[in-house]
Amino acid sequence: MKTHYIPVVIVGGSQAGLAASYCLQQRGIEHIVFERNTVANAWRDMRWNTFCLVTPNWQCTLPGFSYTEEYGGSDPDGFMLRDEIISYIEAYRAYFNPPLHEHTPVHSVTSHEAGFEVLAGDQRYLAADVIVATGAYHLPKLPGLSADLPTHVLQLHSSTYKDPAQLPPGDVLVVGSGQSGCQIAEDLHLAGRRVHLALGSAPRAPRRHRGRDVTAWLVDMGHYDITVDDHPQGEAVRHKTNHYMTGRDGGRDIDLRRFALEGMQLHGRLQAVTEDQIEFDDTMLANLDAADASAERIKQEIDKWIAANDIHAPDAEPWFACHQPEGGNSCISLGFDEPQNLAAVIWATGFTSDYPWLEVAAFDEKQQIDHWRGGSRQVDGLWVLGLPWMVTWGSGRFSGVGRDAQYVATRISERNHQPQASSL
Structure with missing residues (x-):
């Protein structure tokens, strides 16, 4: 097996890996990007057909390639659909032509006297720095109760749901009320399916307030510049559930x-699955009230900002609860011959991270990469990009990954990398 020497290896070829590549290229640092599948693979294969961004297109600011300027996007206040997101990322790749190797899985990253040994595809590489840009959503997370459902009920994780036609006739249960769960429940509801939604504690955010998209107000207020170090919850915020809203229509x-x-x-x-039914606890109303209260708090903070800065804005339209659903414990019958039988369950229950190829002591007690601003606290030369709340709220999104990539590239540059020829 031939050995190649390369200053920096990037693992992952979607927006985080491409952002890192651009920033390194601007600094003249030789590197290579390995992607197990194809560019934007997760957007292509792990999102449903009507998926769209929940943040406005103008927040898409990959390094050197903003939505409005370099990309030439014509709808800055809109919300890109799944296929448009893929096109945006593919256009970014074409914009600067990164040294990207698709269909090249990384089998292992181990420590070496040169820094790291990387086995990728059928080749061996030695690198001084490795950037892990594979995101945080690797393995679908399913509750143990999923094993108790009868075989006639189709089970899908949110990452494999595509559209309502994919499901057999009958009722559909969506478990989880975060962004994916609520949007999938909406997708099914708008298609005329009878939907059950099991609510968790996910908060809700308003889409617009006082004449503007809430995102625009929060940008002005500096909300998206708050770092993990300055956040009241500290690093615990990384595990906080995102507010649900939609960019649809x-x-x-x-x-x-x-x-x-x-x-x-x-x-x-979800509380239990018996032979005859699925049982739920009585937290629905409390969770619903808490989500609505969260949306109202966001509006109140915006109102304070408007008043403090003497901004002229339209008056707010008062929100009211249009309906009070019945509370208490509830259940769904599992009888196959019931008039409204349960045909499918969609688990919008999140993901777990998985790095079986990263064979270095870089993990904390929760088996997450232990880092500060993307630099490993335990392994010199190991970096990470694209994780939720890595530095700020936008770290796992188009709005913030570029800033993080610039920082990591600068730190790598400070480690005295010099442009050099390789055997690649």
């Missing part, structure tokens, strides 16, 4: 009360 609130008024069945947390 130009962007709007997701009002679960209205969905319930229109026939969607809301439940508390």
